[in-house]
Amino acid sequence: MTDVNSWVYAIMPAGHPVPAGAGVADEDPRAVTAAGLVAVTGRVPRADFDEEPLRARLEDPAWLERTVRAHHRVVESLERTAPVLPMRFATLYRDDRRVAALLRARAAEFRELLRHVAGCQEWGVKGYATAPPAEPAGAPGRQPAAGGRPGTAYLLRRREQRRSGAEQGEQALRDADEVHRELLGTRTVVDVAGHPLHGSGASGRREPMVLNVACLVARESADAFHRTLAALAARHPSVALEVTGPWPPYSFTATATATTDGAPDGTADAVGEKPAGEEPGGAP
Amino acid sequence: MSGDLLPRPSGSPDLGHREVALVDLLDRVLAGGVVIAGELTLSIADVDLVRISLRAMIASVRAAWNEAPP
Numbered sequence A: 001m002t003d004v005n006s007w008v009y010a011i012m013p014a015g016h017p018v019p020a021g022a023g024v025a026d027e028d029p030r031a032v033t034a035a036g037l038v039a040v041t042g043r044v045p046r047a048d049f050d051e052e053p054l055r056a057r058l059e060d061p062a063w064l065e066r067t068v069r070a071h072h073r074v075v076e077s078l079e080r081t082a083p084v085l086p087m088r089f090a091t092l093y094r095d096d097r098r099v100a101a102l103l104r105a106r107a108a109e110f111r112e113l114l115r116h117v118a119g120c121q122e123w124g125v126k127g128y129a130t131a132p133p134a135e136p137a138g139a140p141g142r143q144p145a146a147g148g149r150p151g152t153a154y155l156l157r158r159r160e161q162r163r164s165g166a167e168q169g170e171q172a173l174r175d176a177d178e179v180h181r182e183l184l185g186t187r188t189v190v191d192v193a194g195h196p197l198h199g200s201g202a203s204g205r206r207e208p209m210v211l212n213v214a215c216l217v218a219r220e221s222a223d224a225f226h227r228t229l230a231a232l233a234a235r236h237p238s239v240a241l242e243v244t245g246p247w248p249p250y251s252f253t254a255t256a257t258a259t260t261d262g263a264p265d266g267t268a269d270a271v272g273e274k275p276a277g278e279e280p281g282g283a284p
Numbered sequence B: 001m002s003g004d005l006l007p008r009p010s011g012s013p014d015l016g017h018r019e020v021a022l023v024d025l026l027d028r029v030l031a032g033g034v035v036i037a038g039e040l041t042l043s044i045a046d047v048d049l050v051r052i053s054l055r056a057m058i059a060s061v062r063a064a065w066n067e068a069p070p
Helices: A051-057 A061-079 A096-105 A107-117 A150-184 A219-235 B014-029 B047-067
Strands: A004-013 A030-034 A037-045 A120-129 A189-194 A209-218 A239-247 B004-006
Touching: A004 A061, A004 A096, A004 A107, A030 A096, A037 A061, A037 A096, A037 A107, A051 A061, A061 B014, A096 A107, A120 A150, A120 A219, A120 B014, A150 A189, A150 A209, A150 A219, A150 A239, A209 A219, A209 A239, A219 A239, A239 B014
Parallel strands: none
Antiparallel strands: A004 A037, A030 A037, A120 A209, A120 A239, A189 A209, A239 B004
């Protein structure tokens, strides 16, 4: 038994089934029960899943993607039938006995977090600055004087395009801020957590990302939440909204997350300009 | 788990979808979830660094893809 570690996928209340299925090491996840809670763990070979080998594996993008997806698959299958607290990727213990000790030591905290997310799912809401409107033909006021050289006209036009592009960007940032604020005030939204904005390369879109948040929403409110999003999108045409999910509540597992990111007291003004709020899991 | 654009439907190619989903997954699986700090756990301190470098990698793959002739 010394050749395996325990990889922890999630914590949930006792009494829920652990579906069979391949974990990060193709193993069958199992239940470790203590203090009325279940930690779902996988026995993973130390040859691959110990500090040293894992550091090397983490640098292999193909391995990492496969393993991230496997971790997610297990968490997602649990989430279909029970409230779950997903664990941070690569939470590893020497054995299940130590996992049980963790459950006993922090049972009160885990129960409180489980109450917070019970019956809810996470939806990702991302916003991108929409492209500036096409330059109107014959727009008044900014045309070069008749007889101006063609080169001058071109430069003036380029300057005007840059100016309207920058204005559009500013408007998108303000609107993203407003969308974030409105989400915080939406009845169907239990909690909002911020994620860092993606660079244009990673997001896969040319337009700059101006909003990246996660919303905790009760399952039965999902339709109402989507109607709210559609209304927000219609009211803020400078931001193209994109929704992902539903996700297990990955972004709502820190005791201090509750609406502290982009608080409704007006401190959310920088939402669109820097990574929005804290990393939801806090510092490692 | 692909993104749906509001209000117009998403029309991205499959590759784009898959990678966008991976970025969203990394936001959650590598940066979210309960963090346990304690002597019982193994410390895998590099996970956050991995997330950042992986994002850069996705960006460069995309750039190469976009520059490639169709």
